Amino acid sequence: MSAHGTAEHDAAERREAARALLRHPVLTKARHGEEFALVRRHAPALRKMFPAVLGYPLVVESSFARLVKDAPSADAPPRPAQRRGGQPFAPRTYAYLALVCAALLQTGGREQVLLGTLVEQVRADAAVAGIVVDDSLTDRRHLVQAIALLLDRGVLSETDGSVSAWGDRQEEALLDVNRTLLTHVLARPLGDVAGPEELVARGERAGAEQPRRALRRRLVENPLVRREDLSAEEQHVLSRERADLGRTLAEHFGLTLEVRQEGALAYDVDGELTDIAFPGQGTVAHVALLLVNALVDDLDGGPGVLAEIDGRTVPGLLAPWAAVSDAVDLLVEQYGNTFAEAFANDPRHLQEEVVARLEDVGLARRAPAGLVLHPACARYQPEPNRVPRRTAPAGARDVGVAGAPDAAPPETQPSLFPLQEDR
Known part of the structure; x- marks a missing residue:
């Protein structure tokens, strides 16, 4: 193998090792043998890369590797510890x-x-x-x-x-x-921390001091980065340093950056770096997709539509709660015989779970007046307006997105939704 080929091979291995750590922040030799071996092989480079790119220290010992993540940003979806059955910890x-x-x-x-x-x-x-x-x-x-x-x-x-x-x-x-x-179960010692608010605030202060790193972290960790949630410094980085940002995410994690007028996302064509797939399997995932389609079709939500959340005017389509409930009831009436029994018999419980799923993947936010759908919901319509494309990555769907893009031309804008990583 030539020197060039060896360098490419090493870079690919480092990328796979980094992706393994994003999927499993605690890697053990006993449970993740091949992935752990890759991390050990490239430990010196990974120990430098993770703190520089994401601000995450990496501990690599003879039997385990621990990627020490910081507190998530305030706009990140909650990721509680889970029981083996998938239910969140009480x-x-x-x-x-x-x-x-x-x-x-x-x-x-x-x-x-x-x-x-x-x-x-x-x-x-x-x-x-x-x-x-x-x-x-x-x-x-x-x-x-x-x-x-x-x-x-x-x-x-x-x-x-x-x-x-x-x-x-x-x-x-x-x-x-x-x-x-x-000793590495906790991300950091808690002896000098007065409460959870202080723990989160420390991460936010670190992000304010390093806007480039904070933006990279948001793109890697959040399913959708909304432009209105970014600081002025982070917005500047997104607008002025987009090419460098995209190269960094692709080189180290195999992620593709997509930027739109309403926000940005970093997606994984292979679909490996996710804890919640959307679209996905099961009643809640199916109804969430059907509900998004129904609300976008029924309500007046063309490009540029705005809504209000917590006193802020943001891009999005407001679906009044009555419209959400009516749409869920109709879906139960039409497809309830295919739903899990607990949901078919309790539409309000189903609605609560569906809304939570849409919030978890960044497609919606609750407001007192209703559910605010992000413009990215338009990509999931069954017959969207398609745009010509010369090339697209494997697995990408050729679907347009509501709102005028302010990044590259449409033919370079694959329309996959972002993926979340396991904490």
């Missing part, structure tokens, strides 16, 4: 997670711990902290869910017995503890 589960981590740090440096001993320490620490816990099945399930997250992250591993058996029947289990990784 506040009580978070409390147990904190107690379990604290208890593990107090087990005398041992590399193994009995689950019963760990639970006793959790309950003792809870009593000291004034947290009321009990031995009910509900509380045991919260505790098991917290421990399961540490199992999935590689902090703990089951040597004998299982955590789920303890939750159901309180059977004993022996756990191995990766103490080095345990």
Whole structure:
């Protein structure tokens, strides 16, 4: 292989390693063997790149790699910790997670711990902290869910017995503890942080000081970057340094930058860097797509339409709540026999889940008067106005977007929606 070919091969490997870390901020040798090997191979370059490009420190040890992300921007969708079934953690589960981590740090440096001993320490620490816990099945399930997250992250591993058996029947289990990784579960020490607001504010201050890096981070982490949410400095970078910005995202993460009058996105043609696919599978995803199409068709929402959110006038189409409910009811009437039973029998529950999904992917925001749809919703109409294109990346759909573009000509503007990364 020539020197040029070797350099290209190395660059491709570094890009794949970076993408693996965006998908899994905690990579372990046991659970992600090939991806972890790539990260180890290119660790020196990745340790320099992530802080410079996104402001994220990278820790690479013999058995794991930890990409330490900062607090998300205020406009980013929430990404809660999730149970294995996909449901978000409840506040009580978070409390147990904190107690379990604290208890593990107090087990005398041992590399193994009995689950019963760990639970006793959790309950003792809870009593000291004034947290009321009990031995009910509900509380045991919260505790098991917290421990399961540490199992999935590689902090703990089951040597004998299982955590789920303890939750159901309180059977004993022996756990191995990766103490080095345990110290990196949190992004930063919390001893000098007064509360969550201060933690988020620190990230925002860092972004204000580095607008280029803050914009790159938004594009990598957020499903849609709205122009009205950017600072003046970030808007300047987006307008004046677009070519450099696009090259950086493509070179390091394999993302393609698309800029429109209403905002910007960085998308992944391969569809790998996402935690919420849209369009997607399941009742909520299908109804969300149908609802967007119905509202855009029924309401007067041509290019340049504006709406008001929190006292700001922003690009978007206001769908009154009555219109949203009517559209959901009609969809249930037409297609309800294909929906999950819980949604077919409760249209208001379905509406709540659908609105949350549209907010999570950046296509909509709630307002007192209704649901404000972003102009990007137009790309999901079944028969959009198509624009000529000479070339398009593999997998890209040739679909126009509402609103006049202020970036490159339409033939260089692929119309895929952005993708979100796992936190």
